[in-house]
Amino acid sequence: MKGEIIAIGNELVSGRVQDKNTFFLAQRLSRYGLEISSIRIIQDNEQAIVECLKNACNRSTFVIVTGGLGPTEDDLTVRAASKAFGLPLKRDPVSWKILKDYTESHNIPLYDNVKKMANLPEGARKLDPKTPRAGFSLEFNGCFFYFLPGVPEEVRELFDRVVLEELLNKCGSRPRVLTRIIKVFGLRESEIENRILDILPNFDTVSVSYLPCFPEHHLHVTAKGKEEKEAEKEFLEFVSLVSERLGDFVYGYDEDSLESVVGDLLRSENFTLSIAESCTGGLIGHRITNVPGSSDYFKLGVVVYSNEVKESVLGVDRELLVRFGAVSEQVARAMCEGVKKLGETHYSVATTGIAGPTGGTPDKPVGTVYIAISGPDTTFVRKYLFSGSRTEIKTMTSQVALDTLRRTLLKMAEK
């Protein structure tokens, strides 16, 4: 029982955009034991789509197709599916009702190209019968086809909410696959491998793959085959052994993010946080507030992008700015203590540095960054020299700041 994935779009074939859907789908399907035999990326060309669908149908048990469901001229997938399977296009009553309600309530004119969104090949079924989100399924010659939009966020949402469960039911129960993502920051890939290399041969049902997600490394651990209980025992043992070897470089697992882990640590002790950012420009605040419920502990962020506001808003002594410069240990410390006072919080973080590409000097080259952490008792500052583009330096600074805060909170919790 094998499947295949087809992604449709000129922008993907021409290298203007890197396709994200096929990788996501391959990962998800594999995790649930559904094997993919091939992935195809093709142009917005009706004849090519028709042929591809016909071939897939002869070869595979299930086929996931992405792209080409929109309203415009270059969206050809629905018509191609109709031709490939000889199923005439009909106005789907479910899609039509949703479309009419939606366009009316949003005052969108019902242009012809919008109307066409309600047409489906005969016998096809809209995947989401409650929202206007495009996507449908149909069965032909014993092969299950799922047609999804091209926008990665929509593909993820629809696949996880609707397609996966249906597919698993149709394809019968599959051997359970156990997976865990171990999230690591602060070790190189080669270092990670060297720390765990000798463990691997003892676990023959477990496999590991390394996925660099700048600036982190994610270890994907998978176990399958064998008797279920046995497999699970080995799997858990393996994950705990690897975690032990990597120590506190592991910040979390699976859905954890560095900012959600920091948030949990703050919340568990009823601590509050404020942030003063210079070179990160708001990125740390943005990351912290991506976590739902972060208003429980996050109170105040200040982005001080000039010397004047460092002084007027955070109370940084002009003397320090003049004598040591805005990018200095002394100013980082003053910013950090200033924002903690202003926000009346238990903890605070401050960053000041040179994100580039201009602004570097021989003394303080691009990438020079000071990160300060202030807690109930003390403040400390560390100096770094990061490399890369402006956005890479911003990202790395926010990452190290959050990780340093995490380590500080862990130490506090141990006491």
Add this chain to the structure above:
Amino acid sequence: MKGEIIAIGNELVSGRVQDKNTFFLAQRLSRYGLEISSIRIIQDNEQAIVECLKNACNRSTFVIVTGGLGPTEDDLTVRAASKAFGLPLKRDPVSWKILKDYTESHNIPLYDNVKKMANLPEGARKLDPKTPRAGFSLEFNGCFFYFLPGVPEEVRELFDRVVLEELLNKCGSRPRVLTRIIKVFGLRESEIENRILDILPNFDTVSVSYLPCFPEHHLHVTAKGKEEKEAEKEFLEFVSLVSERLGDFVYGYDEDSLESVVGDLLRSENFTLSIAESCTGGLIGHRITNVPGSSDYFKLGVVVYSNEVKESVLGVDRELLVRFGAVSEQVARAMCEGVKKLGETHYSVATTGIAGPTGGTPDKPVGTVYIAISGPDTTFVRKYLFSGSRTEIKTMTSQVALDTLRRTLLKMAEK
């Protein structure tokens, strides 16, 4: 004259590793006017590789294959090529000499699996005749095949050093390709198409594709073929006509971002900017400071995530907070004017809203957002109801805030 790309590897099809080669190759080939009609990613399975090569040969003028050239059992590409084209495997003298010299000088035993690396299908030619790097080319039925390794760094190096030039020579000089990305915010895809649908038939060398990049839409305009001067004239005419039809919904082109356009408008008038963020949590500051040189105009950002700091830092009247709530027109206005005063800037932006998933009420459901803009003379506030996840609501709010600021600055410049 069309080509295709084939990537071979179980790890790619199973989603353990994201394929990087096909995207790189598609980008490079397109840049030089060589069109790719399809990309295939397949398993390490001899029969599948054989079939894929045979099909490619009937369809395409050139084919780039990556992966499966190594010494191990799962490296099947050379044998598959031999079978697909009926070309017996022969020891290639060039490869054999390099291999022998290399293994001798590096003290590597000449195991059978290493020896096999010197075998090529009859008539094939090693791509790099000076190093042991794997890779060969062959011609079959008028189709040019290039077999490259799977390691991305090796693919890049070999492609740029050897393959590209050869391919361009073989395929003859290609017409120059003109491209422009028109960046649009505030119009639906169907609306964009309707505004320009009637222009398209008049330009037969130009093609357009639509790319949704949430929350924006990007139109990729491409022109090629015809005589060069002629093509360029048509292309420029088309871009200007489309821009005219879409009016100020077009915020920029190619490398422009909404934040860089806003930055240019501020800089050109020597205006300065401050930002007060509640529901966007620092995202607007982050976007503004992603632009190199943004310290020229951006002075202060404040993320006020509690009522206390709205009052103490921005001077929002407690009366307003109690009477209208933090998510209200009155508080948005007070935040905006407060931060402008604190940062001593010409312009300011403020956001306050409910990003969800919790915190909504019947009166103010999740997605309720107020955006305020304050300039030298006046302040105005607009109310929105956005939908989607927490990060989608944050993104949309930051986008509308920046776009409203852009439109305000454009109006000022007209005066």
